[in-house]
Amino acid sequence: MQALSRLSWWLIRAQFTTRRAATLLSMLAVALGVALGYAIHLINDAALADFARAMKSVQGDPDAVIAARDSAGSVPLATLNAIARDPAVLVIAAVIETRVRIDNARTPVTLIGIDVFSAAAVMPDLLPRHNEQAAAPNLFNGGVYASPALLAKLAQRAPDSDSGARPGRTLTLVRGEQQWPATLAGDLPAARPDDLLLVADIAWVQERFGPVDAVSEGRVRLAPDSDLATWRKKWAQQLPAGLLIRVADDDSARVSNLSRAYRVNLNVLALVALLTGAFLVFATQLTSVAQRSTQFALLGVLGLSPRMRLLQVLLEGLAIGVPGALLGLGLGYALAVAFTRLLGGDLGGGYFAGSAPPIIPLPAPALVFLALGCLASLAGASYPAYLNRMQPLAQALKTGFAQQSHADTARATLPRLRLPLFLALAALALAQLPPLFALPLAGYAAIALVLVAGIASAPLLTQLLFGWLSAQALPAPQRIALQNVAQAPLMAQVAASGLIVSFALTASMVIMVSSFRVAVDQWLDHVLPAPLYLRSKATPLPQDLLAALAQPDAPFTRVERMANASLIIDPQRPQVALLVREIDRRDPAARLPVTGPLLAPPATTPAVWISEPMAEIYRLAPGQTLRLPLLGREIEVFIGGVWRDYGRQFGAVVISRQDYQQLGGDFQPTDLALWPRPGEEAHASAWLAPWADQYGLEVADSAEIRRLSLSIFDKSFAVTYALEAAAMLIGLFGLAVTLAASVWLRARELATLGALGFDRRMLSRAVMLEGALIATVGVLIGLACGVGIGAILTHVVNPQAFHWRMALAIPWAALVTGAAITLAAAVLASRHAARQATRLPVAQVLASAQ
Structure with a gap:
């Protein structure tokens, strides 16, 4: 046993010495995946704990709280x-x-x-x-x-x-x-x-x-x-x-629900980055097994059992995963501190604005993420370990690592066609399912199936596209590269798979963010019709200002008053916004971006119009009646329609000022929409300035509000952009490592070409072309998968997680530019493999083949 242990550690040290760059890149990939997930966890825990401490500081530690269900009560x-x-x-x-x-x-x-x-x-x-x-x-x-x-x-x-x-x-x-x-x-x-x-x-x-x-x-x-x-x-x-009893568990659930969907989405993206890192470990270990196949075969002949050969490769994968995960924990802590300082404890999501909580790591979560990094590394090493166990010893001693033949690949075409189609249909079926536990779990599963379908389709596309191209009249180096990719060896599939996952993730997020931004831009057009807005930040506006605005000499043709309050529908959910508007109940679409049918309310029943999140969360629809906690009692109201709202994730209810006052409410405006007289915009701003200074009010034009809103929107996706960049970086690392591995796997083939007269430049161009072709396959399939995942994110994940609906808007210019940049980066990454191809000792390789 001691001898086996020494042998095992000797083989691990040899791998780290001979494949230093690939091993370090694999460690870095695992570290990045662990770091992103651990950083998000640390920030989430710190933000929730800080918010809970803030509540306790003000609310104390009561067993229960008796409160009104509406803020005006x-x-x-x-x-x-x-x-x-x-x-x-x-x-x-x-x-x-x-x-x-x-x-x-x-x-x-x-x-x-x-x-x-x-x-x-x-x-x-x-x-x-x-x-x-x-x-x-x-x-x-x-x-x-x-x-x-x-x-x-x-x-x-x-x-x-x-x-x-x-x-x-x-x-x-x-x-x-x-x-x-x-x-x-x-x-x-x-x-x-x-x-x-x-x-x-x-x-x-x-x-x-x-x-x-x-x-x-x-x-x-x-x-x-x-x-x-x-x-x-x-x-x-x-x-x-109109009253409720709220306990500590309700407060904890409400605070957690504030950012729950946002946290889950970021964690899923971090896990995808870790999955992409597992591909890189896979490529590294497969290369290592291929390079040392003769050594493993010799050890097998000398008595090392297949089980021990399998465990050796798994142990080598773990040797990559443990230091990579430990590095990821340290990097994750640093990222958590940096993100909270730059974006706050809500990562720009707008849930705990202004909060920059202290980051306090705990042992248990750190051990969980350490285990995740090790599992990802073991998963990446599992298939190479299996291949190492199943290698025929005699063949490995004679010819080295055995690859799947072109004939075997051709016979597998039909099953490979069926598998992607089946996975795509399964993803489509999952996308139709409702949320589970208030989360789009079926949507996440559908995204995973789309990625697997893309990976499974890579060999088929390779055979069809490059098999046809290789039959054309082309120079020898290009034809050889095309034939090599057309035969779809295992390493080419691995390289394409890593790029498919990373580019699909990036493209899908670009599509989702673009769709969301276009929708928000159009929504702002509808909800900001006035040139000027004045607000008092939830305190009532002074009556003398309202009286002055009603005078004939005021430089405004129209003044629309608004009041904001909040309601508690469910004690364990965040509050619902109550918006009292000067709105015509016969034509609410004139002031609200209505998304569905409008129903005329009964003359004797108060009417409300609910936002899309309100309809999604509480399963409400136009035509229903709702018992609304309002003015200290429950009032039955008629739901006249649903309107689009991207400003309040947890729901909003609009009621007309007339109905609110008839119910006994005291209408105290907090916000104003102002239409200056034509040509008097500057005079109107100057007229408002003394009032704003005297009462501490804020005045802004619609263009300024639009700029601020879109700036907040872009900030909320800053972490998403970081995750996309990490995934693409890992995917390109994987391509470089895998192409280098394919050079070693085809050492005899390349050496033979060198002996037949191919100079270094021709070999280098052939390998770089091969890298470009593999990257093209990965980018094309990744783009198709990205469009599919973007549609799932837009039409399934967003409505189920954040209760926002929007149309799909695909930014083709940005996607094509990204694809071109990715291809250029892939060609640069393939230069490493090309340099290795030109350094092969031709005579030594050919002599060892005898």
Whole structure:
């Protein structure tokens, strides 16, 4: 056993010494696949943990939360008092949470009103620290307390003033027409570094901003012997329809669902990169087996069993996978840190905007990705190991590695034709299936089958295309190259397969992103009809501005007011946006990009129009009625139609201002769409400027909003572009290694040609042409597979994962340019194999063939 162990390690060291470049490239390929997957995992975990910490910092650690299901609603104090009398309730902390501006700054902050005695038991991070040395009121007589991040911002706004962020400074808190001159009394020492918070006594907040007889939430801590599930079920049956009980599991599920589909998509792309790396390991190990076939045959004659020969090749593959995976873990950590700094914890997806969480690696996930890298390497080495085991010893001793003959290849043409057709039909069938566990798992399986179908079709296309070309009257070097590719030896198929996978992935993502971008561009045309827009970032617009806009001297021909709120349909899903619009319920298509039939609502029933994500997530359709949690109660509304929305992934509901006010809602506009008088655009902007400065409002024209929206769109796909580049790089590495392997496999053939008069230039051109032909096969099949996968991504994965629908838009110019660049890179990669072909020792090779 010890002798076998020494032999095994000697063979591994020999492989690393003789095939240093190919082995290092294989390690790098495994490292890239592991690094991308591990980086995405680290960023996801860090972002979710950071978001959970942010929620806990503000919400505390209650057993349950009593809240309204719509953001405009509230929890009556009478309801909280009834719950507080329950013996199972230890304490209930009432909270009022609202958004205010400080001295009309452009960015609103969160103002939280608390009862300090109950908050100490439930929300200790919100307890204020009073500054005893400052002549300032305390929490109970009008003092407010700011988080460290907010204090830093206040100091930046008044850099020349010593009292900019000191206790005792007077702040004016503004919400719409309501104002509260408050005094800064201290800080919130336990608040997170990036939280912009103000805390005040709940009675003072209630007096100035309301509601008078209600609060935003009641955060409940149960007695130690109480069962949460039983208590929740009991009170859920007694609460009014407009209220709900939310527990910690609901919050965790909701946070996870925010970016779940985005995370899964990125992980699938990372696994494809790892799969492409397995192809490179396959090429390296197959080359190694081919080069040492005589050595393995000799060892077999001397007593090394077929099983031991198989295990030896697998062990060599593992020797590539372990250091490659370890390198990938380190590289993945570095990428995770870099991506969070550049793109944030959501990788540009827009789920946790502004978050750059700390990256903290844990042992268990690192071991999982280490195992994935090793499995990929073992998978790549498995078929070469099998071939090594099955090699006839006598033939290997005489002629070296045995390849499949042209006659065997020709006889296999019919089965090879059936297999791609069967796989394509299976992929088409899977693409019709609905999502599983709210994820497009069948769509991912269909993508995998398309890739396998493309790989399986490579030998057939090679035979048909290059077999015909090789029969034409061509110079000898070109004819030899064509005949070699036409016979489709194993190494040519491997090289084409790696390129098929990498180019198909790249082409499909280009198609999907292009389709999405075209759709977003067209959608922006519809949703941005006005030249100017004004918004207040979710706080009500001042009434004096609205009154001034209604005056005859205002330089606008039309003003459209909008209000935004949110609803909780399912406690474990993200909130649904509620958009109150000045819209004609008889003609909603005039302001909404409607995608299907429009149904006239009954005269006595409020009408709503739901977005495509809303229809997908909650399985709704026009003509149905929906019990909508609105204004503190459940209201039955009629779904008049579905409209396209690329701005709110988790659903949106549009209701007309008329219906909203008839239901008792207080319409407080937060956004305006403005149409200046013809020729007075500059005057209109100047007219709005003093109002924007006075109240901290944002004014932007439609072109600026379009540029910002498309910039955010491009940023959200930055990681996707990195994955595409990695896959293409691995595919080209695979081509270079595989072509070099084919040179070694055909050493006798090339040496014979050299003996017959082929000079080095002719051999070099023949090998480079062979590389170009293999790359052409790979790119053509990859392009076809890419179009198919792009269609699946656009029409299956996007609707099922992100609930967005769009038309397929294929950017042929970009794809053709990419194909040309790939072919040029493949020709350059084949130069390495061409140089090896010209360095073959002709006499030595021919002598060994005797």
